Amino acid sequence: MIEVKGVSKSYGAHEVLRQVSLEVEPGQVVAIIGPSGSGKSTFLRMLNGLEGFNGGSIRIDGHDLSVPRELQQVRRQVGMVFQQFNLFPHLTVGRNVTIAQRLVLKESKAAAEKRARRLLDRVELSEKWGSYPSQLSGGQQQRVAIARALAMEPKVMLFDEATSALDPELVGEVLDVMRSLASEGMTMLVVTHEMGFARNVADRVLFMDGGRIVADGPPGRLLDNPEDERLIQFLRRIGNHERSDPTPVSGAQPA
């Protein structure tokens, strides 16, 4: 589904990503963890062309990201959920979820609205159809943003710290939606600080540091028996003390 080969990225002399390679199978849920500045968000944003890359190649579902025309194809198949939600503030919830279907997929109004209502129902926000984003809580906005991305019927969903800007009591409702997506077999790449999610939902965890993927493996092995010294330090810093988190929804508590 996703094939990344030797991708690098630098801003001037500063190297953000160094020779990153990765293959992700369809249906895999990959959590990407690492300290800030490790390049994990940049890497994720590269996968739908929000960031360019200097060397190497990226193919998603067979499409080569370095070819401009294929890039548009890729963006249709890759949904993105942002830390700051990035809903269109001037459009109602309903319009936020239908607009790309109408403009990009050329769906009829009726078909677009039907799908939007189904997706809003799924994130339990069908009653907010006519509301504007500013009238919703952060958690609600993020669930609308997930519905908006799903409306394009993507094959891959990217989550860029989707719960980091939320008040702690709102994190759970967003993670619940993400968990249900994962259980339905959506291919997901999730940059996150929620160790509970990484441990309980992800099939695979990547640890990034200094622009490289330093460790890659199933969450049990990576989080409970880390071998890499930097990963051990990182896990200690974010307070990964409790080995099996009884309340996975709320994730790891900061130390």
Place this chain on the structure above:
Amino acid sequence: MAFHWTAIPRFIPQLLAGAQLTLLITLAAMALGIAIGAAMAAGRVSRFRVLRLLAGLYVEFIRNTPALLQIFILFFGMPSLGLRMSAVTAGSIALGLNASAYLAEIFRAGLNGVPAGSREAAIALSFSRLHMLAYVTTPLAMRAAWPAFCNLVISILLASSLLSAISVYELTGITNDISTKTFLTFEVYSIAALFYVALNIAVSLLLALTGRLLFPPQSR
């Protein structure tokens, strides 16, 4: 000192006609200003250096010369280039050019006020450039620029009084005329001032109403 307020009512129709012309000139100047201003704003954020430079020069040149001088250039100067226009036309164009420079800056600030996240979301949703411009950038930039835009409309309405200097019978011009013919100087100018206040309040209310319709408060 004796005032003759009772003599004023018979000049009201003339003053109303003047006020009407003031509004028309303002409208024409704003229409021209919006067209050129939008083009200049696009120039100022263009990826081509030459366009940025030319648009910048235009804006700075207009903003650093007096509006009255711009009116004189259009009305007295253009005929020597073979372009002869009526005073109303020349004056409206001059005011429109004047407005365009300020509007270019207002629109540019509006573009800067578009949240980067909204643009990224549109890109991630695979919007074409045209769709992004039409459905995301323009409405959000207009929303951000609206208060400054409303202020400029009032400024241009007031500046239209400068056209009296080239004998346009807008509100100030007609007032001058009545004043010199009747010597009711204080009375007619005071009444004209009230007319301006009334015009501006009406225009402001109309703009505020339009703003509420275009950009509902909850959509901010």
